Amino acid sequence: MLTTPEILKKVHELEIKSKRLTRHLFTGEYHSAFKGRGMSFREVREYAAGDDIRFIDWNVSARFNHPFSKLFEEERELTVMLLVDVSASSLFGTVHARKKDLITEICSVLAFSAINNNDKVGMIMFSDKIEGYIPPKKGRDHVLYIVRQLLTTEPRQKGTSVNEAIKFLTRSIRQKSIVFLLSDFAEGAEPGAATGSAAGAAREPSASRIPGQDHSVRFEEALRVAGKKHDMIGIKVYDKMDMQLPDIGMIEAEDAETGGRYWVDTSDYLVRTAYQQYFFDHTEHCKSVFSKAGCDLLHLRTDEDYVKILQRFFVGRNRPA
DSSP states (O other), X not given: OOOHHHHHHXXXXXXXXXXXXXXXXXXXXXXXXXXXXXXXXXXXXXXXXXXXXXXXXXXXXXXXXXXXXXXXXXXXXXXXXXXXXXXXXGGXXXXXXXXXXXXXXXXXXXXXXXXXXXXXXXXXXXXXXXXXXXXXXOSHHHHHHHHHHHHHOOOSOOSOOHHHHHHHHHHXXXXXXXXXXXXXXXXXXXXXXXXXXXXXXXXXXXXXXXTTOOOOOSOHHHHHHHHHHSEEEEEEEEOHHHHOOOOOOEEEEEOTTTOOEEEEETTOHHHHHHHHXXXXXXXXXXXXXXXXXXXXXXXXXXXXXXXXXXXXXXXXXXXOX
């Protein structure tokens, strides 16, 4: 648990880093990637040659016995929502940083990018329950509050339910928003399944498979519904050891979310292969779910440079199809 001076220091450090990245790297990219997607009515004027006849205001035209067209303008102000997984598996990390640390830093950068663009930003924190909701607002003080909550929130539950988080978003946020969903997507793992640690690679020392393998995720329908209303971007954060077990002999591992303890023979090639295959299958299934819902999905490893990946994503969204 961080002390108050440590929290203030960390908040200050994140503010400095986020502002620097926003100022020097994401100034144009963010604006271009998330420029207003909607159109709002501005005024009517007399019809001119070349105007789209679909926008003729027939009521006004009938009143003045002359055709008038509706004019629209792009809705510039946006709302950015951060859906943040704070479950127990987010505390896992073996290289450079924990998943939680990376998620906190990315959220800080996105939040400061939003207010720098005069957009609102809000946050929903979740485990297998909703752990906290901060309504979208503007301003530096609001973003600093979000950062402090990310650093200090102690979740009441250990599990993960992306489904609950997306449903809460759909109920709570009426206006179309840009939504960043940050998680490892180890949702509702079955007993023995990998949930962000070596736990679950095997129940028995001689096992050569991962018991309870279930590559499905439980938020397909909720994501499909939310994707029709919001601009959804998933960010799958994972650690190197989520993907590959080291060959270090027999170990006892604990599942961070279920508390189950398992003996794992990491020297067994079949165990390591099954563990890796589980990760790849789960990753591919997540890609498929997001793609079918018409949503984007990024992959970030705890020891990778997230700045380059975000920047590449922003630039890619701005390119004409």
